[in-house]
Amino acid sequence: MNWALGRFFRGFNWLFDRTTQAYGKAVGWCLRLSVIVLLIYVGLIGLTGFGFTHVPSGFVPSQDKGTLVVNIQLPDSASLERTVEVTAAVEKIALETPGVTHTASFPGQSLVLNAISSNYGTMFVILAPFEERRGPTLSGEAIAAQLRARFQREILEARVLVFGPPAVRGLGNAGGFKLMVEGTGDVDFDALQAQADNLVAKGNQQPGLVGLFNGFRARTPQLYVDIDRTKVKTMGVELSDVFDSLQAYLGSYYVNDFNRFGRTWQVNVQADAPFRADSDIVRQLKVRNGDGDMVPLGAVSDVQDSAGPVQITRYNMFPAAAINGASLPGVSTGQVLATMEKLAQELPSDMTTEWTELSYLQKQESKLEQFRDLQQNPFSAFALGTVLVFFVLAGLYESWSLPWAVILVVPMCLLSALGGIALAGMDVNIFVQVGFVVLVGLAAKNAILIVEFARDRQQEGASLFDAAVEAARVRLRPIIMTSFAFILGVFPLVIATGAGAEMRRTLGTAVFSGMIGVTLFGIFLTPVFFYVVRGLVGQRTLAPTPAADDMPPTVSTERS
Secondary structure, eight states: OHHHHHHHHHHHHHHHHHHHHHHHHHHHHHHHTHHHHHHHHHHHHHHHHHHHHHSOBOSSOOOOOSEEEEEEEOSTTOOHHHHHHHHHHHHHHHHHSTTEEEEEEEEEEETTTTEEEEEEEEEEEEEOOGGGOOSGGGSHHHHHHHHHHHHHHHOOSSEEEEEOOOSSTBSBSSSSEEEEEEEOSSOOHHHHHHHHHHHHHHHHTSTTEEEEEEOOOSOEEEEEEEEOHHHHHHTTOOHHHHHHHHHHHHSOEEEEEEEETTEEEEEEEOOOGGGGSSHHHHHHOEEEOTTSOEEEGGGTEEEEEEEEOSOOEEETTEEEEEEEEEEOTTOOHHHHHHHHHHHHTTSOTTEEEEEOHHHHHHHHHHHGGGSSOTTTOTTHHHHHHHHHHHHHHHHHHTOSSHHHHHHTTTHHHHHHHHHHHHHTTOOBOHHHHHHHHHHHHHHHHHHHHHHHHHHHHHHTTOOHHHHHHHHHHHTHHHHHHHHHHHHHHHHHHHTOOSTTHHHHHHHHHHHHHHHHHHHHHHHHHHHHHHHHHHHHTTOOOOOOOOOTTTOOOOOOOOOO
């Protein structure tokens, strides 16, 4: 084994030495053509700016948390019995899907809409543990796509939509986005629903958007009970008894509590379903008057067919319709927000839109990208980190010019990270921005290895050209060694699987690609930066250092 390793490393060292010699010659040519290299550097800076304008932006990546949320909506005023039947059919399809372990359904309420109605339903789909879902067809997004296709094909009597869990717990009840369409002027509910439905129809036609729906219904069939208060008084019936009877028969009425099996239970009364099925039966319901006689409700009230909203949502004091939706894999949330805002421009002047929940926070973050407030700018951490490195190096080298030879290579980490993110089909989210901050120190570390050695060689009497070439050649091995040690260390993040893998992959991809790029750029650009910066400031070449015992105190000076 020792003989084999010895042969391998002797061959490796021979190859690396030849590579180092070729690299030193390449650096020498870069120094001679420093003007051309700087022009190329300016072009790379422009390419970085181009990348920021074309790579999709995001906020918090959607994650596979082991659950899916299914929203079920039947036609307006559909009975609860029909909702239960549809929910059972949806549950059967979900349990037949590979990767699903069990479900929990709640007919009669929509957690996505925060509404309770007989035609609403919610179902939670619980997925198998991550170790049992290793294939790409068993990811949360893949299972959601399979469920959407089957629900659309097999459930015809209801609209069934599938959402992932919210990316940030507590911000919304489901993943995706939520847009509020507000009536800021003299807008009735019918016009509000019509415009919201029109926006949903256009949104569902856009590539990359899926599952858009408007939960606001302005004309839900209802029964309106018009109580004749004069007749109520004439027949000796208390008005409160009329309302209590309607509540007890049609809704529910709390009676009392009782203790059993070590728990406290509530007693609520309600008429059985056949005795509250239509308006004729409602008229036959009876209430007791002051003489103890039973008076039919039809004698003191008139039951009429009516229509109205199931619930009225007000957002910022305006009546609003909530539009929920999701995006397909590969479509960033920034693209979704831009698409919906473009479609919303066609709304009438007396209506407007506002984002809410996690989409609102992303919109606030994107507004700060206009550099109006550096303290709150999402890239301020990157900028301030770069400034911090500059000041630390200025104090270390006792020079304002030399740190520029280190700092100028830092933008190359942004270009490399953006290239890796674009190739991986990801977006620039908050985890990528964290990776940018990490790359500042890593890029500066490589440049410091060259700059500090070159400065020392120049102070020992070497020419500026020779100092830069020798520093690049001698420090190539430690730069490559430390850089690839880090690159291979973060590679598991790039191929991460399991819980939270989406966050680790975005951060790992940014740092992995950024470190590869800044290493390749840095070993050629940093010597040029040192050569140009030292040449521009007119740093004089110092004489060889005398013996320590005879050396008088000196001060290193530079002209700026």
